[in-house]
Amino acid sequence: MKKRIRLIILIIGILYSCVDLMNAQTGIGTANPQGILHVDGAKDNATTGVPTAAQVANDVIVNKTTGFIGVGVLNPQVKLDMRSSGPENALGLSTTTMTAAAAGAGAVRYDVINTPVGAKIEVSDGSVWHKAYIAPQKAVVVARKITSQSITQSSATNITNWNLVRDMSNSFDASLGIFTAPRDGTYTFLLTFNFNGAVINDGSRVESQFYDTTANTVLASVYKTFGQSMTGTPDDANATRSTQAGGSSTVTLTLTAGTKVVTRLWHNLISSGSVALRVTTNSSDPTNPDDGFNNLTIIEH
Incomplete structure (x- = not known):
């Protein structure tokens, strides 16, 4: 029985091993070793010539000069090189209790x-x-208004239907104007606004709001006041003058992941009714005199 086992082992060695005594190269599963030790896992290499990248992808090779090990790599460039043409290039690690x-x-x-x-x-x-820390893609949103929207004074109006220029983390719903914080962190919002010309009240104001749509709370407000419009009163020599109200608001907020924030505007520029935002009449023309007045930028720190 023992002799039979030894014979079987010898036959297997003859069939699946090749020792190149001249060059001291050993092949297992291949008669055409490409290194001092070459294991052809799928036994699919040709008997002559250099194996293809697909054939090498299942091989293990020890370079005869450097001693570097290539797993799926014919000419390893480092001591352990796994950068093969195949898709199975993951390196498996586990834990250790060693200090x-x-x-x-x-x-x-x-x-x-x-x-x-x-x-x-x-x-x-x-x-x-x-x-080992891998920095996430930080949120960067750049948007502009190119469609008209009226802002009422009965309540704050969500600014919607933005034209999205950039959204690095897919965090901004341009249609609803809602930004969703991708992670816990600090975010800076910069809003610029400008209204169409109107005869505005003396001492009027515009309020920019940054509103949490989930908790239904105002996270921050910024006020801009106006007091030089000619409204037709005796102290204005009974004359009127159309005036454009505009400004910018910058706030920095600490948000938890998933918090949804929308920018809103409220005003009391006129006695009643609404005032439209000043937007371009030709969004493809950056030189249009009405272009570039209403913008939103959001940056994650």
């Missing part, structure tokens, strides 16, 4: 019990395990 000093500087682990932030890749500097 950072015991593991040594440059050691890497996957800490599955790292609380409170959850599992993370960690790197040892020789003394401490440090979390």
